[in-house]
Amino acid sequence: MSGTGGKGHLSAIALVAPLFLFIAVFFLWPLGTMMSQAVSDTAVLRILPQTAKVAANWDPETPPTAEMKEALAADLRAADDRQAVGDMTRRLNSAQPGFRTLMSRTTRALRKDDAPPLSEIDERWDDPRFWQAITGALSPTTDRYLLAAVDLERDVSGNIVAMPEEASANRDIMIRTFWIGALVTLACLAIGFPYAMLIASTEGWKRQLLLGAVLLPLWTSLLVRTAAWFIILQDNGLINAVITGLGISSEPLALIFNRTGVVIAMTHVLLPLMVLPIYSVLISIPGNLMPAAASLGANPLRAFVRVLLPLSLRGVASGSLLVFMTAIGYYITPALIGGAGDQMISSVIAFYATGSANWGMAGALGIVLLVVTLLLYAVYGRLSAAEERRN
Amino acid sequence: MSELRIRFDHVTKCFGSLCVVDDLELDIAKGEFVSLLGPSGSGKTTLLMMLAGFERPTKGRILVDGAVVDTTPTYKRDMGVVFQNYALFPHMSVGDNIAFPLQMRGVGKAEIAERVARALDMVQLSALSDRWPAQLSGGQQQRVALARALVFEPRVVLMDEPLGALDKNLREQMQLDIRALHNRLGLTIVFVTHDQSEALTMSDRIAVFNKGKIEQIGTPREIYDHPQTRFVANFIGETNLLEGTVAGRSADGLRVRLSNGAELTASASDNYTPGENVLVSIRPERIRLDALHGGDNQFAAKVADSVYQGNHLRIQLDEQAHDFVIHLDRKAEQHAPGADVTARFQPDDCWVIRS
Incomplete structure (x- = not known):
């Protein structure tokens, strides 16, 4: 569009305008409303x-x-x-x-x-x-929801103090949320890294097949996948039928309505988010580095630790970040497969938003979740920027 | 020949039904610089990969210092490999790259530092120890790769077209540098290349590969001056090949009758019987354009084309002189197209090949 600078500029704006409009109306505005609910008190x-x-x-x-x-x-x-x-x-x-x-x-x-x-x-x-x-209560803004979201409150003289133990469990649920997120991230990493290596080492139809196997869950509705796990994990479900059938254990294993089931189902659902970034980094690593390491005297394990692993850390970091950030927002899977002690912060938010119409609390908890996510993202940004400077 | 270092004993490598290395035998002595030269797909790189341990022979054995290494994993073979695209570890500094093979061998920290410094000094990169590979030029990366492959004093250094990615001047400089290192350190080097001038410049011996077999092995002089097959004559340098039959022997060499009835005298090694079909190879730079009265091996012709190529003049003659290509010193008088000339060469300067 050279020579028509102003016009080209205008048409470029016109082209992205629908996108901006969409984001503004369906993302920024509701987000802003929710966040202002968390601090407004009129x-x-x-x-x-x-x-x-x-x-x-x-x-x-x-x-x-x-x-x-x-x-x-x-x-x-x-x-x-x-x-x-x-x-x-x-x-x-x-x-x-x-x-x-x-x-x-x-x-x-x-x-x-x-x-x-x-x-x-x-x-x-x-x-x-x-x-x-x-x-x-006269001030138009308040920090009470935000404080309450992390189990704090102001005493009479305005100092920030911890809430009494019995008053709120937000902090426990928040820690539980991060803990489940971390467990799922680790499980995804343990399964996803070798799997990504396997995909990267194959070619042609085998690679397509392996990629398809990991992408298939991504194309299936979350609810359907969770429901499937519900069926598989229950006491007379597939896994327990096999275990009791083989005589490994006479009692069915408790796989559902507890932490184990939640982690299993969430790992399955989130695995693609771990595999794909690692895979994309792995295939960008020059193919002659591992042979080079071997020729220099590194056995396969040391070559992996010293060469392949450091070079794939960027993929590991983005995969872990994606999985963790998605995991801490999970709602359906813990609700269906978890027990009372496995509910995550999203279900608390849902309770405040739809159950008790306390939009301030719902917004405040959402903000806490958002801030944690952004912090993680900032850390990741710093790390990847440091790496980019090197190259 | 001095002490034997590497022996390829009837080595065959097939991928499915395609055999890229076919029943190949090759001995390499300690301290020798051997180039594996051939077009792409001739099996030279596969042979190197088998020696390094990245591939296993389908049949046959590879011996290093008398021991069969076919089941030895690469990391135990003690061979320095310089890869085509250098294969430097991008997440390690230049110094760490070079220290890597020493760390793998459990060398102490102080000794590593000292040997890395020495290796960097050897390739004249001492100032760049803390740089990342991506910050180096191609030639510098190449030298780092070289230092990394040499620092642990391997039994053999394998190089897979290491200079292919460099530009011409740098490539020629590196050829001389590697050659000098080889002489100074007494390294055993197996060098894969498809560049015949590179092989001629650097090698003690050249093995010319074609379709999974060695067509000819010998010193650069033998390969260039006395090719044994049409393939070698064509692949190494430019040459004029004339078809003919053996007419007999003379004091100067073998008499060969060409297809147009003319005869010439050429040198030959083997015993040829009269009537046998042969090829005569005459290098373009051995042909002269000055008539000698009553001399042998003279062809009157017209200049068909004349091209100035800097360090020489490339002249193409017409069919009377078998479309000879001639390289003349560029100071020689201009031979304009259409000029009458006489092409002449010594019996010593042409060579008979069995066809």
């Missing part, structure tokens, strides 16, 4: 704008002032969206138990024309703790 501020103004100068250690109470009463009278008031109440109740009854009593009282002052409606309005809960 449920209280929306209903109590006057209170917010008056309470800005209040010292939380002192009793609430009369102006604050008047402003709150005015705000509550002005509120006509019952749904929004409900949201606010739930928000305040989670910070300070007792708000639910307090709010319903107060709003009922305020509906009368000659409503008494707040202190007379309920004496709890003289308790600074309830006002601390309100002022604490």
